[in-house]
Amino acid sequence: MTAQAWFLESSRAALRIGPLAATLDLARPALGLGAVCYHDQPLTLSLLALEAPAIAQLDGTSLLERYVQWDNLVAAYRESPSWPVRVDCRWRAGVEGPLAALDLVVSVRTPLLDSRPEMAVRSTLAATAAWQMVSADPGRFEPWPEGLGPQGSRHTPCAALDGAPGCVLFRLPGDAWSCVAMVHPADFSRAALAAVPLAPAAGEPRTFRLAYHLFSGRLEKGVMLRARLRCLLLPRDGDFSLAAARYASFLAAEPPLGP
Numbered sequence: 618m619t620a621q622a623w624f625l626e627s628s629r630a631a632l633r634i635g636p637l638a639a640t641l642d643l644a645r646p647a648l649g650l651g652a653v654c655y656h657d658q659p660l661t662l663s664l665l666a667l668e669a670p671a672i673a674q675l676d677g678t679s680l681l682e683r684y685v686q687w688d689n690l691v692a693a694y695r696e697s698p699s700w701p702v703r704v705d706c707r708w709r710a711g712v713e714g715p716l717a718a719l720d721l722v723v724s725v726r727t728p729l730l731d732s733r734p735e736m737a738v739r740s741t742l743a744a745t746a747a748w749q750m751v752s753a754d755p756g757r758f759e760p761w762p763e764g765l766g767p768q769g770s771r772h773t774p775c776a777a778l779d780g781a782p783g784c785v786l787f788r789l790p791g792d793a794w795s796c797v798a799m800v801h802p803a804d805f806s807r808a809a810l811a812a813v814p815l816a817p818a819a820g821e822p823r824t825f826r827l828a829y830h831l832f833s834g835r836l837e838k839g840v841m842l843r844a845r846l847r848c849l850l851l852p853r854d855g856d857f858s859l860a861a862a863r864y865a866s867f868l869a870a871e872p873p874l875g876p
Contacts, residue, residue, distance in 0.1 A: 622710055623690040628677055630690050635712040637850070639664075639719075643692045644677030646706070649740065655717060655850050660789060661822075662742030662796065664848045665708070665721045668828070669736045673700035701727050702734045702836065707873070716859070717850040722873050725832055726841045734832040735806075738846055740798045743822040744787035747810065748857070753782045753868070756861020761785075761810060783808055783829060784864045786856060790822045795856040797849040798827050799864055804844035806833035845872070 622634040628644035640652040649666025653659070669675040674697045681693040681703075690708040705724040710717070725734040748758040783800035800808070812825045831844045847867055851859050 621685070622688050623685045623708075625683065625685050625690065628680060628683065630683075630685075632690075632710055634710050635717075637710060637712055637717045639710075641690070641708065643680055643683050646675060646692070646694075650708075650719060655794065658791075658793065660742075660794070660796075660850075662740065662789075664719055664740045664742075664796075664798070665846060666739045666741070667704070667706065667723070667736065668739055669702075669704070670700055673697065673702070673736075675704060696727065701729050701732050703727065704736070715852045716863075718863075719848045721846045722843060723831065723846070724841055724843045725836060727836050728838055730837055732836050734836040734842065735830065736832060737828045737830045738800070738844070739826060739828045740796075740848060741824065741826045742787055742789070742796060744789055744796070744825050745820065745822050746788045747812070747825050748786040748788075749810070750782045750784035750786070750861070750864065753784075753861075753864060756857065756864065758786060758857055758860075761812075782864065784860065785810060785827055786860050787825060788853065788856070792853055795851055795853050795860070797851065797856075797860045797863070798829075799847050799849075799867060800829045800831075801845040801868065804846075805829045805831050843872070
């Protein structure tokens, strides 16, 4: 029998599965999964944070329901007059050998004949380097920002990652772990990666912010749109090949049932 992974008290959820621990406040989903610890190493990151439009109320006042179902944490946020979009979320975590996976499925629907459901899922983390997958077959990565489009301001370089697979690998401080953030290519409209500071000292980490923008089209009553995202914690040794293999299996997986 699988041990319970999620523990829910009011709107606060704690994740404990094997060597992985994290927290999530369902009343503040824009903070994402935080307080992440893996193999007794605290990691400076926030993963899979939900960012709705400024007019939306994706917080404790719109939290319609939340519960733990088997190894899933489920939450639903009601639509508001300013943003008539219901958002259903399902988080799932698993550990396999030295690798941990954090999955998020986001679904949107509306009671109106026409609405705009665009939102984003962001991950923010301290890392010494970022690598963008530029080809899924074979899995080939290039360092960011080289070759990945225009940079932004002097203080916040930013590259649009459109046209490339939705898979970015970050090398975390130290030499033990890397983190991979991916989204199914059928489920997102655009992506962007930014970092500060512009020129860190040799070997020093910078703060990366990766945003996957979802649901760019219109949404009408009776239609449900869904996006699938995954973050992996994996060993630094062989991280490129392992990330490429896991991205391929992510693409081949059957889409989840239900909202």
